[in-house]
Amino acid sequence: MQRDYIKEYSHRLGRDMEILHFGHAGRTLLVFPTSMGRFFQWEDFGLVEGLGDLIESGAVQLVCVDSVDGESWYARDRPPADRVRRHLQYEAYIVDEVLPRLGGPPLACGASFGALHAVLLAARHPTRVGGFIALSGAYDTARWLDGYHDDNAYFTNLFAFLPGLTDAAYLGPLRAMDPKVIATGEQDPNVDDSRKLAALLRDKGVDVGLEIWPGWAHDWPYWKDMMRRYLAG
Structure with missing residues (x-):
């Protein structure tokens, strides 16, 4: 399997960022790590291996990005306004520096906090994303902002801005x-976050698939099985 390591300076973030790219052809999966996770998580926990035949055959390729969650949502030592601003800088890094190199809208994927990143990117930039697979996500970003409210907080909270979303320029690509x-x-x-998010999207005519797996299912072996199921059938 082709494996490429990339380390480049991000002008949007003002620091180096790292990426692992697996594969040589096929649909691109943009992979976000879990809470404060790293770009190598999916390799370390076996998800890359679990999709190995699809990668080797050229059906899919994985672009595994790093996170800055420890500088944004989880930075309790920073004012909430700074936390959400840092997330928006990270989003700008993804949109302006990562997506242009992918050659087309990727399938955004993530588990746990990575699921939030995947769906939030899809909802905020629907013309730049081709689909999403969100596993075991927590989607209410208000819980990381200690009651703080501003426009940035509103428009990075799926539960806040989706109910009022009526713009066909967003809803059409989402659907x-x-x-x-x-x-x-x-x-x-x-x-309940997953159920609520699915209901909000369906209310907007987005025919999202919601699947509730038996048991806890918030762990890497489950996510490995889920990715295999949703990509390979």
């Missing part, structure tokens, strides 16, 4: 995405 998957475990502590 056209394929696949649109939200999956979690029935005992996952954030299972």
Whole structure:
């Protein structure tokens, strides 16, 4: 399997960022790590290996990006306004510096906090994303902002801005995405987030698939099985 390591300076973030790219052809999966996770998580926890035949055959390729969650949502030592601003800088890094090198709209994927990144990117930049697979996500970003509110906080909270979204320029591409998957475990502590997000999207005519797996399902072996199922059938 082709494996390429990339380390480049990000002008949007003002620091070096690292990427692992697996594969040589096929649909591009843009992979976000879990909470404060790193670009090598999916390799370390076996998800790359689990999709190995699809990667080797040229059906898919994985672009695994790094996170700055420890500088944004999880930076409790920073004022909430700074946390969300840092996230927006990270989003700009993805949109302006990563996506242009991919050759077309990717399938945004992630588990746990990575699921939030995947769906938030899809909802905020629907013409730049071709679909999403979100596993065991927690989607209410208000819980990381200690009650703080401003426009940035509003427009980075799916539960805040989706109910009022009426712009066809956003909803049309969202509805056209394929696949649109939200999956979690029935005992996952954030299972209600997944149900609520799916309901909000369906209310907007986005035919998202919601699948509740038996058990807890908030762990790497489950996510490995989920990715295999949703990509290979």
